[in-house]
Amino acid sequence: MPTSGYANGALRRVCQDENMTQTLLTVYVRCCQCLITDRFTSEPRGFSMAVGGASYNELFEIFWNWSVFVGIIVFGWQLHHSFFYRSKEGEKLPNRDNLKVGEFPLHYHNGKLEAAWIIAPSILIIYLTILIIGPASDVWEDPSVVGVEGVDYFEVGVTGHQWYWEFDCRELSTDLCDVGVDTNTGLTTLILKNNTMYRIDLTSSDVTHSPFFVQWGAKEDAIPGLQTAVWLPIDLTGKFFIDCAEFCGDDHAYMTAILEVHE
Numbered sequence: 001m002p003t004s005g006y007a008n009g010a011l012r013r014v015c016q017d018e019n020m021t022q023t024l025l026t027v028y029v030r031c032c033q034c035l036i037t038d039r040f041t042s043e044p045r046g047f048s049m050a051v052g053g054a055s056y057n058e059l060f061e062i063f064w065n066w067s068v069f070v071g072i073i074v075f076g077w078q079l080h081h082s083f084f085y086r087s088k089e090g091e092k093l094p095n096r097d098n099l100k101v102g103e104f105p106l107h108y109h110n111g112k113l114e115a116a117w118i119i120a121p122s123i124l125i126i127y128l129t130i131l132i133i134g135p136a137s138d139v140w141e142d143p144s145v146v147g148v149e150g151v152d153y154f155e156v157g158v159t160g161h162q163w164y165w166e167f168d169c170r171e172l173s174t175d176l177c178d179v180g181v182d183t184n185t186g187l188t189t190l191i192l193k194n195n196t197m198y199r200i201d202l203t204s205s206d207v208t209h210s211p212f213f214v215q216w217g218a219k220e221d222a223i224p225g226l227q228t229a230v231w232l233p234i235d236l237t238g239k240f241f242i243d244c245a246e247f248c249g250d251d252h253a254y255m256t257a258i259l260e261v262h263e
Contacts, residue, residue: 062131066124141231146197153197153231156190160202160209160222163251164188165242182239182258189258190242198232210246213259219245237261 087093097106146153156177157168167190169177178191192198202211202222212219213232220230244255 059132063128066128070124143199146199146231149199153199155199155201156192157201157203158190158211158222160204160206160211160244160248160255162206162249163244163255165190165211165255165257167257180260182260185258187256187258189260191260191262192232192234194234194237194261194263196234198234200230200232202228202230207248208246209244209248209255212243212245213240214243215240221246234261237263 099105143149143153149155154172154176155170156172157170159166159168165188167179167188169179174191176193176196180189180191181187182189200211200213200220202220203226204222204224206224208224209222210219211222213230215236216232216234218230218232220228222228238261240259240261242257242259244252246252248255
């Protein structure tokens with residue numbers, strides 16, 4: 001492709017500069033050191049706040065580690081070949097492939113290598129796909145599997161309006177569920193208890209909304225005239241945002257509430 005050829009030509013010109021070569025290699029090595037050192041030896045810097053939920057934190061760790069591993073191999077291989085197979089300025093290279101104008105170049109085939117780079121990534125993708133099925137079932141599990149309502153889990157109602165959330169604690173005690181107003185932001189607050197399983201029953205009074213419990217990666221559409229639900233396994237304490245993940249009109253971006261979790 002023209003774009004690929006242009007990029008390869010530019011890369012060859014860059015690699016002919018010895019100083020640039022050393023600089024690129026140094027940057028690559030430093031980046032690898034930072035990724036490994038910062039990720040595995042430093043203190044956590046808010047990953048639980050950014051992802052939340054034990055199962056989602058575990059998934060983040062697995063995907064991050066594999067991304068770093070694959071990235072080092074791919075970019076390391078690319079940089080190695082870019083520098084190792086470069087030609088020196090003024091060097092006349094032999095026509096090893098016997099290239100001729102108007103004829104297709106020779107085709108080199110390595111069945112084992114081609115099979116390896118198809119099978120290995122396929123196995124990794126299947127493995128990661130199987131891993132993400134578990135948390136999905138945690139969010140949309142059948143109530144009969146979870147247990148008995150009022151004992152193993154508790155139901156809370158959420159209704160979307162343009163552009164605010166209405167919470168209904170049903171007949172739950174204030175220790176399990178309460179509604180208030182956040183003193184710092186003035187936003188409506190849903191107050192729940194830590195280490196408790198909740199089933200959030202959703203609906204809407206006007207258009208389609210979608211409450212997004214950011215720290216748990218859980219969201220589901222709230223649709224007018226329908227009842228939907230999403231499981232919320234509370235396992236973090238603190239204050240978290242509940243955003244709307246479905247465009248619902250002019251003030252969609254400001255349709256936010258606070259989820260406060262206490263011990």
